Amino acid sequence: MSDEALKSTVRQAMRSSIRAIAPMNVPIIKPVGVVTLAIAQPHQFRCMHEITRQAFAEYDGKLNPPSAAVTITLDELTQQMAEGGGVLAQVCDTPVGSALFRLRPDHLYIGRLAVLPALRGRGIASAILDYMEQIAAAAGLAEMRLGTRVSMERNIALYERHGYVITSEQPHPAAAGPDKVVWMTRRLN
Numbered sequence: 456m457s458d459e460a461l462k463s464t465v466r467q468a469m470r471s472s473i474r475a476i477a478p479m480n481v482p483i484i485k486p487v488g489v490v491t492l493a494i495a496q497p498h499q500f501r502c503m504h505e506i507t508r509q510a511f512a513e514y515d516g517k518l519n520p521p522s523a524a525v526t527i528t529l530d531e532l533t534q535q536m537a538e539g540g541g542v543l544a545q546v547c548d549t550p551v552g553s554a555l556f557r558l559r560p561d562h563l564y565i566g567r568l569a570v571l572p573a574l575r576g577r578g579i580a581s582a583i584l585d586y587m588e589q590i591a592a593a594a595g596l597a598e599m600r601l602g603t604r605v606s607m608e609r610n611i612a613l614y615e616r617h618g619y620v621i622t623s624e625q626p627h628p629a630a631a632g633p634d635k636v637v638w639m640t641r642r643l644n
């Protein structure tokens with residue numbers, strides 16, 4: 456079996472374990488409520504795209520190099536989930552946050568973490584990160600990785616609170632500019 460075929464078989468096995476993960480309800484604050492996390496179904500990818508566009512709009516014209524998430528299309532987002540999937544966060548059945556994940560042979564990559572501006576600071580992104588741990592565990596992966604920017608100090612602080620550590624800082628792989636990509640990793644027990 457070729458490397459590619461093997462990777463695809465392993466990914467299929469991971470996907471079927473992930474399908475068995477139940478939605479998770481997490482208490483949130485300010486005001487008190489509950490956020491429900493679940494694996495996004497294909498018909499919900501459009502909601503994820505809308506949340507991503509609204510969440511990343513604050514960076515429009517502010518980052519150098521710019522974030523591809525600001526102008527991402529639905530097709531691009533869907534394509535970026537081809538090696539994994541998405542998580543959708545809902546409050547009272549209303550989509551409020553999302554993130555994508557990719558199943559790599561030795562880690563789960565998390566990307567496009569996004570919460571609608573009006574609902575920030577209530578623990579929704581934290582709940583998504585916790586749910587990602589369940590996905591990694593179900594897939595048999597002991598490590599989670601993500602990237603942010605040196606300029607996004609509050610994001611770095613959020614990830615550090617969740618046990619991620621900085622592993623490297625590198626120039627953006629796709630575009631030139633002074634801001635650097637910060638790669639962070641969290642090992643699961």
Ligand SMILES: CC(C)(COP(=O)(O)OP(=O)(O)OC[C@H]1O[C@@H](n2cnc3c(N)ncnc32)[C@H](O)[C@@H]1OP(=O)(O)O)[C@@H](O)C(=O)NCCC(=O)NCCS
Binds near residue numbers: 510567609612613
């Ligand atoms: C980063 C983000 C997902 C956090 O969502 P959230 O639901 O507010 O996060 P939580 O409530 O779980 O935790 C709040 C923490 O998020 C971090 N944070 C980063 N940007 C923030 C913002 N604009 N507003 C509120 N919190 C923010 C802070 O560490 C904050 O803690 P603090 O208030 O003590 O500084 C959200 O602000 C967002 O969508 N930002 C735009 C897109 C983005 O930067 N995504 C991450 C790319 S690496």
